[in-house]
Amino acid sequence: MPESPRAVLVEDDPTVRGAVDGYLRANGYRVAAFDNGLAALRAVRDEVPDVLIVDRMLPGISGDELCREVRGFSSAPIIMLTALGEVEQRIEGLETGADDYLVKPFALRELLLRVGALIRRSRAADAPTRVVVRGDFTVDPARRQVRVRDREVVLAAREYELLAYLVENAGRTLSRDEILREVWGWSFGEASTVTVHVRRLREKIEDDPRHPLYLLTEWGVGYRFSTGGEAA
Structure with missing residues (x-):
């Protein structure tokens, strides 16, 4: 059987982190959860996950900075969680290298669907086809x-x-x-x-x-x- 997809979750709010972590695990994901960007960055450098779920506002280094650092060595899909709902603020998040965004508060089911879609499209793009x-x-x-x-x-x-x-x-x-x-x-x-x-x-x-x-x-x-x- 194929290995379960691995997600790195970076969220400093313990309530949100616990809810997302538990929901992803209940739906078959392996999750490494962190409350700060520096620890998450070290983990991603050690083993690039199938998807990163990154809160934009983080202690240490921000979610924006984390995305930029990851984009320096990996094209792994990134979904950004943000409380900043204005269009220009969402654009700023995408410009750091995120592939998708979800505005807080969000439904866990929607997050799961978006994460799954990112991983499927990433894997489909990896499948060999013609040049x-x-x-x-x-x-x-x-x-x-x-x-x-x-x-x-x-x-x-x-x-x-x-x-x-x-x-x-x-x-x-x-x-x-x-x-x-x-x-x-x-x-x-x-x-x-x-x-x-x-x-x-x-x-x-x-x-x-x-x-x-x-x-x-x-x-x-x-x-x-x-x-x-x-x-x-």
Whole structure:
């Protein structure tokens, strides 16, 4: 039988930590729970988990700082728990490298569903399939590797999934709702989530992110990936 998925939970509120820990364990997860970011970071460096569940407001180092540190060596899925519900505050959390967010207070069932979706999509992306070549871009799913011309681009899990989907559908305009559905697995959600990840991708694949040649905005519709490197 496959090993149960491993989650690292970082939450300084003992009530929330205990509730999430117990619920995940009751649903088949192995959980390592921490009340501060430094201890969690050491644990993740020792063994990268299947998913990280990170409270944004933590003692020692914040959840934002923890996400940035983890993204320096791992593309493991990260879901951020936050009491900050404004759109701009959620965008800030995503910009640190988180793949998803959940605003407190939240239902444990919803957390479980989102964690499961992150892990499934991460594992599906790991499954070997054919190499896709579109213009200057090569996506190798077996290695989770993206190359732009002769340069390898290091991407977080959700960034990789988004770019792979865009490259696979090169030349086609994709709405934000369609991207949320196909890449995030959400039937509804904040369009700003897509916007943040597109911005992060541009910083990594474009020579000048302010004037993209590959990842183009179709105003009022969504985004289009151009293999020819045309100006937006």
